[in-house]
Amino acid sequence: MWNQVRKLQKNRTVKYGIPMLLLVVGGSFGLREFTQIRYDAQKIKKKLDPALEARVNTQKQSVILEEEYEKVKDLDLGGWQNIRGPRPWEDSRESQDQQRSRLNKGT
Template sequence: MLNLKALQRNKTVRYGIPMLLLIVGGSFGLREFTAIRYEAQKHRRKLDPSLEAKVNVERQSVILEEEYEKMKQMNLVEWKNIRGPRPWEDSREYQEQQRSRQKEKD
């Protein structure tokens, strides 16, 4: 009885052992939860076999020279960078300004 009361008063037994159990138990728990998370991501990434075959064919058929030829055919001299509206601006008003500017140039 005397030893039990002495153990209850001991700070290591009272605070240290529960803290160690929390840390060690938490690491095992987190390992299980993260394993579930990564398994779920693997299942979401799986594609239908027919769709996956199409994606792989498209990836393999891209040739750098063909893409270069497509870029040469594009008219980049007359290309214009148009800024979109800011979040605080009214998008309809901004679109009307862009349209009126375009009409003035034409």
């Protein structure tokens, strides 16, 4: 009996392989539990404020979209010009003044 136990203790598979397998399999179950805690905590944090939740209600969503469309409908979206921002080595006030003077000359 004791001879068999000593043979198993000297066996490399029993000495190194089985603990490694237990570590890998046990670690995956442990990590699953810890990550589940993280996602549960995120769900709790993401709950909406009741006032905001009432406003985002899907039944009222079409009414909100129609209101926004009425606001945007009257805007003039065709009369804009693309003005580039200053490069990192340029002075922002100086480049803005130059662009304003070019726009005023053109108008």
